[in-house]
Amino acid sequence: MISGKEWLVPAAxxxxxxxxxxxxxAQDQQENREKEAAVDxxxxxxxxxxxxxxxxxxxxxxxLEKRLRELAAIDTLVVRVxxxxxxxxxxxxxxxxxxxxxxAVARAGFSLREVRRVATP
Amino acid sequence: xxxxxxxxFILALAPKPLLAQGLPFQTQSALTTAFEERxxxxxxxxxxxxxxTVVVSPxxxxxxxxxxxxxxxxALPIVYKRLSERGAGGGVRYSNVGFGDLAVSAKWAxxxxxxFAGTTRLAVIVSGSLPTGPTDATLEGGxxxxxxxxxxxxxxxxxxxxxxxxxxxxWGINADLGHFRQASDGGFRSGAATRYDVAVALxxxxxxxxxxxxxxxxxxxxxGTLSGRASQDGSDVANTGGHVAYVSPGLQWVVLPQLLxxxxxxIPVIQGFNGxxxxxxxxxxxxxxxxxx
Numbered sequence: 001m002i003s004g005k006e007w008l009v010p011a012a013x014x015x016x017x018x019x020x021x022x023x024x025x026a027q028d029q030q031e032n033r034e035k036e037a038a039v040d041x042x043x044x045x046x047x048x049x050x051x052x053x054x055x056x057x058x059x060x061x062x063x064l065e066k067r068l069r070e071l072a073a074i075d076t077l078v079v080r081v082x083x084x085x086x087x088x089x090x091x092x093x094x095x096x097x098x099x100x101x102x103x104a105v106a107r108a109g110f111s112l113r114e115v116r117r118v119a120t121p
Numbered sequence: 122x123x124x125x126x127x128x129x130f131i132l133a134l135a136p137k138p139l140l141a142q143g144l145p146f147q148t149q150s151a152l153t154t155a156f157e158e159r160x161x162x163x164x165x166x167x168x169x170x171x172x173x174t175v176v177v178s179p180x181x182x183x184x185x186x187x188x189x190x191x192x193x194x195x196a197l198p199i200v201y202k203r204l205s206e207r208g209a210g211g212g213v214r215y216s217n218v219g220f221g222d223l224a225v226s227a228k229w230a231x232x233x234x235x236x237f238a239g240t241t242r243l244a245v246i247v248s249g250s251l252p253t254g255p256t257d258a259t260l261e262g263g264x265x266x267x268x269x270x271x272x273x274x275x276x277x278x279x280x281x282x283x284x285x286x287x288x289x290x291x292w293g294i295n296a297d298l299g300h301f302r303q304a305s306d307g308g309f310r311s312g313a314a315t316r317y318d319v320a321v322a323l324x325x326x327x328x329x330x331x332x333x334x335x336x337x338x339x340x341x342x343x344x345g346t347l348s349g350r351a352s353q354d355g356s357d358v359a360n361t362g363g364h365v366a367y368v369s370p371g372l373q374w375v376v377l378p379q380l381l382x383x384x385x386x387x388i389p390v391i392q393g394f395n396g397x398x399x400x401x402x403x404x405x406x407x408x409x410x411x412x413x414x
Contacts (some may be wrong), residue, residue: 012290052155056288057324058380059144061332062378063154081329082290084237107189109154111235 048117050086050101054110057081067108071100084113144319146371146385146406147344149297151244151286153230158186164383165409171399172214173269176201190233190267196224200272209262215270217258220376222273224250228284239289246299249279268309282316291324291397311347312362319343332378342369344387350395360396365389367404379412 055061061079068077068086073094078087090096098115105112134180135157144150146164160183168175179198188193199220203268205213226248234241254273258266282299296319303311329336345366351358371385 040310053237054233054236056240056290057144057330057338058332058336058375058378059381059410059412060154061329063158065332065378066159066412079332081237081331081334082327094187094241107186108289109152109157109189109230111233 007105026094032120048090048096048115049114050088050099050105050112051114052084052110054084054115055079055081055084060110064108064110066106067104068101071096071104122142140337144373144410145295145318145322145342146281146339146373146379146408147342147369147384147387148295148318148320149228149244149246149282150295151228151230151242151283151284152240153186153190153192153228153242153244157183157192157228158411159183160410162336162408162410164406166404166406168404169402172205172207173358174201174203174205179224190230192228194226194228195223196226198222201271202272204270208356215265215266216259217254217270217272219272221254222250223253223277224248240286241288242286244284244286246282246284248282248301249277252276256306265382274303274311276304276310278303278311280314291327293322293324295322308354309358310352312351313347314346314348316344316346318345334375336375338373338375340369340371340373342371342385343367343372344369345391360394360398363394363398364391365393365401366391381410383408383410 030063052064055064058081061081064077064086065077068074068088073090073096075089075091079085080087088096101115102112144152160197162181162183163178165176165178168177177198177200179196181194181196183192183194199218200221201216201218203216206212206214226246227243228243228246230244232243232351234242250274252273254271254275256268256271256273256275258271260266278301280299280301282297284295284297286295287293297317299316301314301316303313320340323339325337325339326334345364347364348362351361366389367387368390369385371383373381373383375381384407385405387406389401389403392400
């Protein structure tokens with residue numbers, strides 16, 4: 001009953017996991033460009049904004065928010081999941097260092113690609 | 122029949138690049154993100170095999186993550202087992218309910234490559250269970266109940282699983298391959314088992330604005346287990362072990378940022394037993410996952 005051929009399915013999937021193509025279609029690339037443009041627009045209005053790689057669901061984002069809220073200097077924050085973006089406002093008179101942000105994102109299991117700060121009036 | 126399901130399964134994996142979401146019901150995930158810490162998962166699974174009905178309800182706690190690439194779990198199942206009278210309208214010949222074996226596991230993601238709205242990860246899971254469940258239940262007429270009716274396995278078991286997760290936007294795939302062995306209990310030893318799973322996932326909607334967005338995840342899993350023959354005092358036990366595989370459609374609904382409700386139905390498609398054994402029935406399961414802030 002066990003022909004052995006069944007092994008081909010999981011073996012092929014596991015073997016190909018890291019090498020699976022990240023090829024995007026032209027439409028995908030266009031959508032990505034539009035999303036990136038939207039992110040840039042949001043970034044322009046933030047006091048501190050993080051670009052975070054690896055997020056893909058609200059459950060993931062909740063974990064990230066959980067970690068960031070452990071930083072005492074954070075007043076409010078918004079996680080934009082599909083944009084890979086976190087917008088932060090620090091408490092008055094408090095500062096958040098890049099190192100603190102990087103550590104919080106890493107502890108949440110994600111990768112911090114960029115920290116962008118905008119001088120507020 | 123079996124060949125047709127394999128063809129359908131492979132076709133299901135074929136279209137476009139294989140991109141995905143995480144957290145399938147049965148298949149392991151290589152994610153070690155913060156939602157795997159300070160969390161709680163509970164579900165109930167109904168299993169029927171001939172006259173034996175089993176309801177397993179593991180309470181899984183995700184206590185802590187000592188490192189961003191390591192998570193741990195502790196699981197204690199509540200087990201209900203029932204042996205029915207043969208024939209239509211038969212009553213209950215035997216039933217038993219209580220805690221099963223305590224299980225622990227640790228997951229280490231040794232390869233992580235994050236990207237915009239996606240990730241590629243490989244992890245290894247070391248798991249084991251302790252013989253904390255009772256194995257001395259007796260039948261009504263006296264005498265120890267047979268092993269399949271006991272709540273515990275009676276022996277330490279452990280295994281190692283390799284897991285891969287690939288997420289790209291609203292699509293994802295998870296796959297795992299694990300090997301498990303059990304120690305001897307009174308000269309009896311269950312056969313070593315190799316488990317393999319693949320889960321393809323689709324998240325709806327495609328665009329998730331923030332953590333309050335309600336999303337639905339659709340899953341199609343393939344869950345297979347190859348078991349060797351059990352042995353008694355070093356000799357193989359006939360009519361044990363074989364290859365069992367299920368196709369498991371399932372769905373998850375993220376109701377709140379910290380609450381997820383899930384359901385799955387495992388439909389047996391391969392029951393390649395050694396010798397003569399009773400077939401497994403369909404296995405429905407429902408549950409939830411909750412994250413403590």
